[in-house]
Amino acid sequence: MKKKRPSLRDIAEVLNVSTTTVSFVLNGKGEEKKISKQLIERVENYLKEIDYKPNLIARSLRTGNSHIIVFMVEDVSNHFFSKVGRILEDISYKHDYRVLFCSTENDAKRTREHIEIFKERQVDGFIIVPPPGIKEEIQDLKNNGLPVVLFDRKIEGIDIDSVLLNNYEGAKQTTQHLIDQGFKKIAFITIDLDQNQMHDRLKGYKQTVKEAGLDEYILTLPYDTDRVAESRKKIKDFIAAHPELDSVFFATNYLSQSGIKTLHQIDSNLVSNLGIISFDDSYFFEMYAPTISAYAQPIELMGKELMRIMFDRIKQKSEPSKHEEISLDGELIVRESSLKKYTRL
Amino acid sequence: MKKKRPSLRDIAEVLNVSTTTVSFVLNGKGEEKKISKQLIERVENYLKEIDYKPNLIARSLRTGNSHIIVFMVEDVSNHFFSKVGRILEDISYKHDYRVLFCSTENDAKRTREHIEIFKERQVDGFIIVPPPGIKEEIQDLKNNGLPVVLFDRKIEGIDIDSVLLNNYEGAKQTTQHLIDQGFKKIAFITIDLDQNQMHDRLKGYKQTVKEAGLDEYILTLPYDTDRVAESRKKIKDFIAAHPELDSVFFATNYLSQSGIKTLHQIDSNLVSNLGIISFDDSYFFEMYAPTISAYAQPIELMGKELMRIMFDRIKQKSEPSKHEEISLDGELIVRESSLKKYTRL
DNA sequence: TAAAATTCCTAAATCGTTTATGTAAGCACC
DNA sequence: GGTGCTTACATAAACGATTTAGGAATTTTA
Incomplete structure (x- = not known):
């Protein structure tokens, strides 16, 4: 049953040539290695005929x-x-x-x-x-x-290549959007995670409200997803403690999703009445009623840049003289929620 | 810079033994292969000392x-x-x-x-x-x-091993749930995809409404995700053509998400007034207001069964005499939406 | 016409494992 | 002291490719 795949050696034997020759032809090095046209053709034809697939493990080993x-x-x-x-x-x-x-x-x-x-x-x-x-x-x-x-x-x-989102700029832009829409009491809800990107987002928010002469409202929730109940309570208390809030900026999309849920529980009109915006887009925001605006990461571009750098490095083999630190900008996806609020205020 | 990892041969040389010995010890076959206790220990110690990691490609090849x-x-x-x-x-x-x-x-x-x-x-x-x-x-x-x-x-x-959802039973159970809640005009919205699981879901729906003596309302949408506009229009027309509908059963979660969006566009009260249930659960349904009930696939169990069968087959090597066709049941996740409707009717 | 160069191809080493087979030494046994 | 059985290792042949170094035949050059 388990018919063994032919190896290079088998092929060489059948064709009455050396494995070297077959290998060269297989890898398209025939001309370069001065194999005659006829022989190249003969080998190629046979390879095609039996639909030869080299053993990639062997190749990797070598x-x-x-x-x-x-x-x-x-x-x-x-x-x-x-x-x-x-x-x-x-x-x-x-x-x-x-x-x-x-x-x-x-x-x-x-x-x-x-x-x-x-x-x-x-x-x-x-x-x-x-x-x-x-x-x-x-x-x-x-x-x-x-x-x-x-x-x-x-x-x-x-010192290393990297592809990152410009979190600081993103958060600035996102905060500014709320300000432009007329919101004045903007809350920033984030998580308790000691990571650069979270710091940068916070900084972006702080800087922007400061520049606009507005007050800061910051709530930090535990990172643990198990501590949902605790987070919910914190959000409730926070909202209750600051009835003047007119908008909320959630620092991650996961946060937004559970946060919106909580807001809705507090008061089913709250989500519609507050200006809500999220860092990171989600399918959810498009479907939700009302829809939620978000700052979307440029997923496609990120992938492209990652692979561009990767292939560069793979090709050049040697240590690059200079590493690339790509900082990409996202895109603010404005949906109805952060637009229509202005008229309500 | 690129220091070569030591190979088995290198190790054998240092220890003044054969690669065979090192290999046996490495693979825990020392005793079985009658290597003396002292030597086993000596080799093991050295392996640990240099934190030896075998080349997996070479192992694979062999x-x-x-x-x-x-x-x-x-x-x-x-x-x-x-x-x-x-x-x-x-x-x-x-x-x-x-x-x-x-x-x-x-x-x-x-x-x-x-x-x-x-x-x-x-x-x-x-x-x-x-x-x-x-x-x-x-x-x-x-x-x-x-x-x-x-x-x-x-x-x-x-004839082959497989792990599948019992789509027929799932659809029956889901439909029955709507019926139990008092709904009588139940629409089934599905996609135009010639696959077993979709057929089974449809059959489950049909059979259940038939048993309950209710009418069928079936809408089939194009599978292409590009044809969103067309789908939207079809849903609108369908809803308009059947004002008597009191509930909708979406056959996939993707469908539910875009479908719910459309329903909301038609009339913002529609989602709350219709009994809505989805095949396949989604994070979205938990977050949405109102929450949406769904028939959830048993993801964890599926994974476990897949791996159980896989490891069985890997171990026994030979062709199994009998293949397993696992048919799993999902779980109906009842959320408020399909509960509170009854009181409205 | 001998030396050099070119063309076309091959032998054999190599990558780093696993494992079938070999073998030397020690012991027991009649 | 010859035979057989363990014990405790080593030798060497795989696995299936790539690639270096080189060889024989032909052609070019001087």
């Missing part, structure tokens, strides 16, 4: 690369990451590379193990959303000459 | 397997699939396997290419959501002795 790129994110089932993953997959596919997604769970140990395994599997590059505490491993990868591009988050004190 | 399982779905960024993928990843991780997700785009050609590549990469098993037209390739994989488990959809006329 060449040291695998045409596989790893994409490590916090959670592959997170919508944002899976969307980006999909883009990466499509681009890779066109270049005959494959993408291996995996979840770090934002855990350094798990990430380390993954990296170790993939290194031994000769993957050609890493695109990583780095959890805290893996600076050394990243540096190590780079020292081993493996291309690494960070995504979504950066690591301080390490 | 052993013919890779500890990689491929999970091919229509689109990795689809929430349902990515959730299941995440489960598979976690289970695999515990068994020292990795999962390679990839998207078929429901396209036979792309699927074929993927399968070809992965076969050459010696993956140990395939979990596939099969697009139409790849029966032969699946059969071929099986003939090559590779474990294949189908997921979500089956292929007629092929």
Whole structure:
């Protein structure tokens, strides 16, 4: 049943040539290696005839690369990451590379193990959303000459390629939009996560309200998704404590979704009466009634930039003289909710 | 810079033993292979000391397997699939396997290419959501002795392991729930996709309303996501043509989300006044106001069953005498929307 | 016409494992 | 002391490709 695939040697035997010749032709190096036209043709025809597929493992062992790129994110089932993953997959596919997604769970140990395994599997590059505490491993990868591009988050004190959202500018723009719509008491609801992107968003908000001469209203919720009840209560108390609030800026889309739910529970008119805007877009916001405006990350562009850098590094092999730190701008998606409010005030 | 990792041979040289010995110890076969206690210890210590990591590519080449399982779905960024993928990843991780997700785009050609590549990469098993037209390739994989488990959809006329939702029963149960709540004019909105699971859902609906002596109201929308406008119009016309409708059963969660949006556009009270229920759950339904009830697929269980069968097949190597066709039941998640309606009628 | 260059191809090493087979030493047994 | 059985390792052949170094035949050059 289990018919063995023919190997290069088998083919060479049948054609009465050496494996070298077959290998050269297979890899399109026939002319370069001065194989005669006739022979090239003969080999090519046979390869086509039997629909020969080389054993990629053997090839990897010999060449040291695998045409596989790893994409490590916090959670592959997170919508944002899976969307980006999909883009990466499509681009890779066109270049005959494959993408291996995996979840770090934002855990350094798990990430380390993954990296170790993939290194031994000769993957050609890493695109990583780095959890805290893996600076050394990243540096190590780079020292081993493996291309690494960070995504979504950066690591301080390490010179490395990265593709990030300009969180500061995004938050400024988002806050400014609310201000432009006439809102004056803008709350910023964020999570208790010590990560650069969250800091930058907060800074953007602070700076913008300050420039506009408005007051700050900041609520920080626990990161743990288990502590939903606690978060709900905090939001309720916060809203109750500040009846003057006319709008809310949620710092992540997950936050918005649960936050909106909570607002609706407090008072079913609240969501319609407040100016609500979210960082990170979501399918949800388009469907919800009322629709919710959001600052959307440029998913497609991110994927493209990631792969552009990755392929650059893979090709040039040597350590690049200069690393790229791409900072991308998102796009404010204005939906009815943050428009119609103005007339209500 | 690029310090080469030590190989088995290097280690053998340092320790003045053969690679065989090192290999046996490495794989825990020391005792079995009658290596002396002292030597085992000496080797183990050294391995630990240099933190030796074997080259997995070389191992794969020799052993013919890779500890990689491929999970091919229509689109990795689809929430349902990515959730299941995440489960598979976690289970695999515990068994020292990795999962390679990839998207078929429901396209036979792309699927074929993927399968070809992965076969050459010696993956140990395939979990596939099969697009139409790849029966032969699946059969071929099986003939090559590779474990294949189908997921979500089956292929007629092929004896193979599979894990599926019991769509018929699910649709029956879902419809029955609406009936139990007192609804009598129940619409079934589905898509124009010639797949078993859609047929089964339709059958479940039909059978249930028939048993209850109620009328059928069926609307079939185009599958193409580009034809949103057309779908919207069809829904509007359908609702207008049947003012007597008191409830709607959407056959997929994507449909529900866009459908609910449309209903809301027609009349902002419609969503609250109709009994609405969806096949496939979504985060969205929990957050929406009002919340939407749904028949949820047992994601975790599905993942577990898939991996259970997969590992069974990987272990036993030989062709199983009997294939498993697992048909799982989902769970009706009853939220306020389908409860409170009854009182309104 | 001998030396040099070119053309066309091959032998063999190599990547880093696993594993079938080999073998030397020690012991028991009649 | 010859035979057989363990024990405790080593040798070497795979796995299936790529690639270096080189060889024989032909052609060009001087």
